[in-house]
Amino acid sequence: FSQRDAKFLFTATKPEQYKRLSNPEFTFAGRSNVGKSSLISAVLRSQSLVKTSKKPGHTSTLNFFGLTSSTYPESAITVVDMPGYGFRSRDDWGQFIMEYLSTRKELKRVFLLVEAKVGELKTTDLSFLELVEQYNVPTQLLLTKTDKLKRTDLNIVSAKVLRAAMDVAPTAVVPEVICCSYKTKVGVDAIQEAILRASGV
Ligand code: GDP
Numbered sequence: 001f002s003q004r005d006a007k008f009l010f011t012a013t014k015p016e017q018y019k020r021l022s023n024p025e026f027t028f029a030g031r032s033n034v035g036k037s038s039l040i041s042a043v044l045r046s047q048s049l050v051k052t053s054k055k056p057g058h059t060s061t062l063n064f065f066g067l068t069s070s071t072y073p074e075s076a077i078t079v080v081d082m083p084g085y086g087f088r089s090r091d092d093w094g095q096f097i098m099e100y101l102s103t104r105k106e107l108k109r110v111f112l113l114v115e116a117k118v119g120e121l122k123t124t125d126l127s128f129l130e131l132v133e134q135y136n137v138p139t140q141l142l143l144t145k146t147d148k149l150k151r152t153d154l155n156i157v158s159a160k161v162l163r164a165a166m167d168v169a170p171t172a173v174v175p176e177v178i179c180c181s182y183k184t185k186v187g188v189d190a191i192q193e194a195i196l197r198a199s200g201v
Contacts, residue, residue: 006044009064024199025078025106030113032084035144038182060094133169140174147181
């Protein structure tokens with residue numbers, strides 16, 4: 001996204017707030033502390049943007065970011081930060097989020113973040129995958145904090161989580177895992193390329 005500029009648009013708590021946005025949309029989801037804010041800021045190439053919009057305690061809000069470019073001054077692509085799940089039950093986590101996933105036509109892909117060192121999908125990840133399968137949302141796994149693992153272990157974990165995800169969501173899951181690290185910036189280009197490819201911009 002070298003020529004693109006990212007900006008924070010708004011925090012949404014109801015569908016009316018995001019309905020007017022009609023660009024291809026990409027949403028980042030995952031358990032709390034998985035490294036989501038760090039990775040989104042790397043993808044958007046903005047250190048301050050995501051941290052500023054992060055409000056602790058707000059579990060049922062969606063943060064919207066717009067990526068603009070000289071060709072698309074309005075906003076070419078929308079990136080959404082979904083609240084981290086894992087400490088709460090699915091019901092708690094939000095009717096609003098379920099509604100978003102089930103009705104959002106602009107949503108081209110969900111990136112589901114899984115921490116490499118955790119090495120497996122947790123119950124909350126599996127529940128989330130059931131939802132995206134049910135609502136038919138293409139979903140790609142991102143292994144995060146891969147700087148903490150050796151290459152050989154990484155290959156094993158990557159294959160293992162992909163198999164587990166495809167068992168639950170065979171239609172929704174994109175059969176390719178992107179290994180990422182905020183620390184080394186590995187995988188950031190691959191995420192940006194995946195976004196551009198899937199958005200058709
Ligand atoms: P979030 O809760 O999912 O938004 O996670 P954060 O982005 O706030 O990161 C949670 C913690 O993991 C922080 O202490 C980060 O410094 C750390 N972290 C994030 N990304 C990486 C990474 O790629 N490598 C390592 N080693 N630590 C990371």
